[in-house]
Amino acid sequence: MTIGKALRTLRGSTSQLQLSMELNVSRESISAYETGRSKLPPDISKLLIKKYNDPFLAMTIANEYTGAWCRKLDGPNVDLHRCSVKDKVVEEVIELTELLQRVSLSSPPKAISDQQRKEVEELALQSIDLIVALNHFVAVMSNEYQFDWQELWDKQLTKLIAKGYIKRK
Structure with a gap:
């Protein structure tokens, strides 16, 4: 799903004009974001993630900006029930x-065989899985138990800073 489609779905019955006023952008900007004519700026992305508290929107935005983050699994063979996801x-x-x-x-790395390199690559791919x-x-879990997605990440950041794994900004 694209950011535009995700935004349109989350917006629901809220008009583009109403949303544009909340975000302090033009209605035309909202339309351009939804249709993909314009890229969603980072500051607006953060506001939307905070407003909708939707982890899948956050994942979609991260994927669209980087091209290297996971997208929401939405294929025909996906079961996103909490028990199924836990089992996975x-x-x-x-x-x-x-x-x-x-x-x-x-x-x-320079001393390994082609076969060992393939095994290491498989290790990387399995890690991504x-x-x-x-x-x-x-x-x-965030959606079903109504945890705030951003708040969870903020708590994790605080913990990592406290342990000395990340420097304060």
Whole structure:
């Protein structure tokens, strides 16, 4: 789903004019964001994430800006029930754990064979599978238990700063 489609869906019965007034932009800007004629600016993205508290909107925005973050899983074979998502996380943790135990990273990258390089790449891809599963798990939990998505990330940031893993801005 694109940012525009996500925004249109979240906006619901709120008119483009009403939303534009809340965001301090023109109605035409809202229309341009929804149709993809204009890219959503970062400051407006933050306001929309805060306003709608929708994890999947946040994921869509991150993916559209970077091209490298997970998108909402919305295909015909996806079950986003909290139990199904939890089970998928457990499955991905097990698969990644088994691969971590099997693949060696002790040799320098320039000293490994093509086969070892393929194993390391598989390790990276399996890690991404877990990241996608976990991201959806947190999104589903946020929606179903009404956690504030941004607040969860803010708490995580505070914890990482307190542990000295991230410098304060």
